[in-house]
Amino acid sequence: MAPLPVSPLAPAHQPELPAIAGCRFAAVEAGVRYKGRRDVLLAEFAAGTTVAGVLTRNQMPGAPIDWCRQHLPAGRARGLVVNAGNANVFTGAKGHTACTETAAAAAGQLGCAPAEIMLASTGVIGEPLPYERIVAALPAAQAGLSGNAWADAARAIMTTDTFPKAATRTANIRGVPVRINGIAKGSGMIAPDMATMLSFVVTDAKIPADVLQALLTRTVARTFNAITVDSDTSTSDTLMLFATGQVSHAAIEGPGEPALRDFRAKLEDLLKDLALQVVRDGEGAQKLIEITVTGAASERAARRIALAIADSPLVKTAIAGQDANWGRIVMAVGKSGQKADRDRLAIDIGGVAVARDGARVEGFDEAPVAAHMKGQEIKIAVDVGIGSGRSTVWTCDLTHGYIDINADYRS
Amino acid sequence: MAPLPVSPLAPAHQPELPAIAGCRFAAVEAGVRYKGRRDVLLAEFAAGTTVAGVLTRNQMPGAPIDWCRQHLPAGRARGLVVNAGNANVFTGAKGHTACTETAAAAAGQLGCAPAEIMLASTGVIGEPLPYERIVAALPAAQAGLSGNAWADAARAIMTTDTFPKAATRTANIRGVPVRINGIAKGSGMIAPDMATMLSFVVTDAKIPADVLQALLTRTVARTFNAITVDSDTSTSDTLMLFATGQVSHAAIEGPGEPALRDFRAKLEDLLKDLALQVVRDGEGAQKLIEITVTGAASERAARRIALAIADSPLVKTAIAGQDANWGRIVMAVGKSGQKADRDRLAIDIGGVAVARDGARVEGFDEAPVAAHMKGQEIKIAVDVGIGSGRSTVWTCDLTHGYIDINADYRS
Numbered sequence: 001m002a003p004l005p006v007s008p009l010a011p012a013h014q015p016e017l018p019a020i021a022g023c024r025f026a027a028v029e030a031g032v033r034y035k036g037r038r039d040v041l042l043a044e045f046a047a048g049t050t051v052a053g054v055l056t057r058n059q060m061p062g063a064p065i066d067w068c069r070q071h072l073p074a075g076r077a078r079g080l081v082v083n084a085g086n087a088n089v090f091t092g093a094k095g096h097t098a099c100t101e102t103a104a105a106a107a108g109q110l111g112c113a114p115a116e117i118m119l120a121s122t123g124v125i126g127e128p129l130p131y132e133r134i135v136a137a138l139p140a141a142q143a144g145l146s147g148n149a150w151a152d153a154a155r156a157i158m159t160t161d162t163f164p165k166a167a168t169r170t171a172n173i174r175g176v177p178v179r180i181n182g183i184a185k186g187s188g189m190i191a192p193d194m195a196t197m198l199s200f201v202v203t204d205a206k207i208p209a210d211v212l213q214a215l216l217t218r219t220v221a222r223t224f225n226a227i228t229v230d231s232d233t234s235t236s237d238t239l240m241l242f243a244t245g246q247v248s249h250a251a252i253e254g255p256g257e258p259a260l261r262d263f264r265a266k267l268e269d270l271l272k273d274l275a276l277q278v279v280r281d282g283e284g285a286q287k288l289i290e291i292t293v294t295g296a297a298s299e300r301a302a303r304r305i306a307l308a309i310a311d312s313p314l315v316k317t318a319i320a321g322q323d324a325n326w327g328r329i330v331m332a333v334g335k336s337g338q339k340a341d342r343d344r345l346a347i348d349i350g351g352v353a354v355a356r357d358g359a360r361v362e363g364f365d366e367a368p369v370a371a372h373m374k375g376q377e378i379k380i381a382v383d384v385g386i387g388s389g390r391s392t393v394w395t396c397d398l399t400h401g402y403i404d405i406n407a408d409y410r411s
Numbered sequence: 412m413a414p415l416p417v418s419p420l421a422p423a424h425q426p427e428l429p430a431i432a433g434c435r436f437a438a439v440e441a442g443v444r445y446k447g448r449r450d451v452l453l454a455e456f457a458a459g460t461t462v463a464g465v466l467t468r469n470q471m472p473g474a475p476i477d478w479c480r481q482h483l484p485a486g487r488a489r490g491l492v493v494n495a496g497n498a499n500v501f502t503g504a505k506g507h508t509a510c511t512e513t514a515a516a517a518a519g520q521l522g523c524a525p526a527e528i529m530l531a532s533t534g535v536i537g538e539p540l541p542y543e544r545i546v547a548a549l550p551a552a553q554a555g556l557s558g559n560a561w562a563d564a565a566r567a568i569m570t571t572d573t574f575p576k577a578a579t580r581t582a583n584i585r586g587v588p589v590r591i592n593g594i595a596k597g598s599g600m601i602a603p604d605m606a607t608m609l610s611f612v613v614t615d616a617k618i619p620a621d622v623l624q625a626l627l628t629r630t631v632a633r634t635f636n637a638i639t640v641d642s643d644t645s646t647s648d649t650l651m652l653f654a655t656g657q658v659s660h661a662a663i664e665g666p667g668e669p670a671l672r673d674f675r676a677k678l679e680d681l682l683k684d685l686a687l688q689v690v691r692d693g694e695g696a697q698k699l700i701e702i703t704v705t706g707a708a709s710e711r712a713a714r715r716i717a718l719a720i721a722d723s724p725l726v727k728t729a730i731a732g733q734d735a736n737w738g739r740i741v742m743a744v745g746k747s748g749q750k751a752d753r754d755r756l757a758i759d760i761g762g763v764a765v766a767r768d769g770a771r772v773e774g775f776d777e778a779p780v781a782a783h784m785k786g787q788e789i790k791i792a793v794d795v796g797i798g799s800g801r802s803t804v805w806t807c808d809l810t811h812g813y814i815d816i817n818a819d820y821r822s
Contacts, residue, residue: 059751355537403731
């Protein structure tokens with residue numbers, strides 16, 4: 001399959017990520033599936049690095065998910081090995097062996113326990129992972145470890161992505177600046193919880209693993225778990241947050257303490273940035289769609305309604321056709337199964353009221369709505385007239401490009 | 412929008428439906444939305460006709476759904492008015508007026524109570540129904556009523572359908588032959604419960620309304636509620652079963668009685684025939700897909716897993732690409748949220764075992780599977796290794812044709 005053109009929704013420029021003390025990367029060519037590109041990422045973390053993670057809820061998880069689910073609770077990480085091209089999913093006992101052998105090899109090189117090596121794989125499902133190729137590539141990777149390889153790392157984990165995804169923020173913990181860098185991959189099989197999505201975030205702050213986990217869990221609901229491309233939830237989704245602890249600041253005791261306010265905000269901002277980059281690279285995406293539901297019975301109900309709209313093929317194709325087809329939005333609200341008052345339903349598109357009290361707004365001005373639909377960023381707001389629950393989700397349109405990519409690529 | 416080419420999955424020939432005593436139809440041009448085609452259907456039923464119905468579970472139902480939900484429980488029908496082009500959904504108080512005025516006019520002509528007139532509308536959402544045009548067309552419709560207008564009736568209710576859908580069966584009740592005819596429309600916004608689908612079935616048997624309702628409810632789960640095109644549930648779905656009682660057979664007392672065995676079987680067969688015709692006309696469909704899930708915790712769990720597979724855009728696009736991408740089937744089973752044993756999962760495609768015990772079958776013969784994927788009818792069987800629940804659903808593939816139709820048509 002020919003390389004895909006870069007998404008029209010790609011950010012105008014890629015951020016440059018600064019080095020983070022206690023974290024080095026190398027990306028190498030292992031030939032797992034692709035030829036002529038770097039497809040394995042090795043990361044090395046300083047002693048004392050803590051880790052938190054959020055893993056797919058798909059009931060058919062890959063072997064690397066099993067591995068991380070087993071070892072994440074200890075909260076310690078010294079290394080990370082990621083490959084693209086083969087997801088090591090539905091590979092039976094061989095999948096488990098691939099994990100233990102890869103982790104053992106990486107641990108031997110980095111001088112730590114295998115349980116301190118985190119693993120992630122993405123790509124085709126159901127084919128045994130040729131882990132020997134990964135193991136064989138690790139010495140070269142170790143030799144190439146660098147604090148300035150973030151751009152290489154972002155590229156190494158790509159599959160059908162059309163651009164690498166990275167973001168960086170600086171936060172302040174009790175007057176001390178700390179850095180947060182993140183990279184992500186993902187463009188299809190994207191749905192909560194979570195996307196077909198790998199994301200690795202590293203900070204030089206010193207945060208205990210349980211606090212790190214609480215921060216990540218809280219933040220992911222409004223970021224990576226609020227995006228959907230095609231409603232299909234991957235078997236490999238992995239988001240990990242590593243804290244190398246290389247910056248000296250006063251000790252952190254709990255996730256809610258005021259000293260973490262800025263860190264929490266910057267972390268959420270960074271995760272939202274990465275999540276929206278994934279949607280912007282949604283397979284075939286021509287438009288980024290933001291859907292805000294208010295007036296629902298609860299935040300959970302609002303989110304379900306918003307996702308019913310976001311995942312509706314009829315809504316997504318209408319937007320691809322630049323048609324402000326709000327009737328399909330009504331249909332999607334109704335199919336969500338959540339409480340909504342048909343006779344109080346209100347819909348705004350691009351800030352223009354198109355429906356109020358369960359009917360079209362008589363004589364609303366179609367011109368600004370039509371102009372909005374021609375843009376790259378579509379905003380839909382729906383009030384369902386029941387309560388005060390609200391939620392925002394992001395998705396993209398459903399186009400011929402999605403069919404092209406997915407009728408061809410064996411994932 | 413140019414007329415769509417007839418679906419490649421259309422049946423080779425249309426059945427000829429015989430007259431049914433006590434039932435006459437007429438289809439007329441009312442110009443509700445389309446020009447130059449019959450868009451309003453009037454049906455007249457003999458005195459004593461009983462009726463049962465199944466209506467959409469979408470929480471934003473159209474005004475005709477409200478009307479039928481109010482009047483169906485009485486179980487009596489003397490007339491039916493159906494229009495295409497405007498669904499009379501999300502039309503507020505005007506939608507209610509359109510129903511009462513249409514029913515009153517039809518009742519006046521047919522000499523019955525308005526509550527004995529059933530209504531259904533399909534087409535665009537959110538625009539007031541120009542019911543005056545329907546009312547104005549009713550006298551011509553009444554003048555044209557005929558027992559042999561089934562083909563006209565099937566055509567009059569079409570929207571994006573590319574072929575009219577009809578079926579007929581003969582059943583035996585205590586040695587007396589009775590007829591069952593049915594027509595249906597629907598091609599997109601098709602998902603349980605139910606499809607964007609209208610279907611009207613008429614028999615000359617004499618069956619009390621409560622028995623009729625029990626028969627219909629029982630049968631619909633395995634027929635119309637087992638199909639999906641795009642997971643989008645319409646606001647207008649309506650299935651009605653009318654029994655004119657013009658054939659003399661011994662009285663029927665309950666839905667389970669042995670005398671109804673043949674009638675039940677033929678009714679299910681007819682409804683399945685119509686439901687599969689709807690899938691065969693799925694927007695852009697190139698392939699009919701049958702998905703059977705076994706080994707689930709319950710029938711309900713099996714149905715949810717089957718629907719997760721059937722509604723997965725990644726599974727549907729893979730099949731469009733003639734790719735036996737069973738990895739995506741694994742993903743869809745896992746995203747269903749239902750219990751399944753990853754390490755016992757088994758998948759057959761076209762009768763060939765491709766996965767057993769949670770892994771690819773080593774060295775399975777790809778040739779017959781590849782040949783099967785090139786055909787028009789794809790069979791997928793999945794055993795999830797938990798219990799004895801089983802369910803079969805039908806869907807179609809997701810192709811460029813779906814995008815073409817839905818990025819253009821305002822429904």
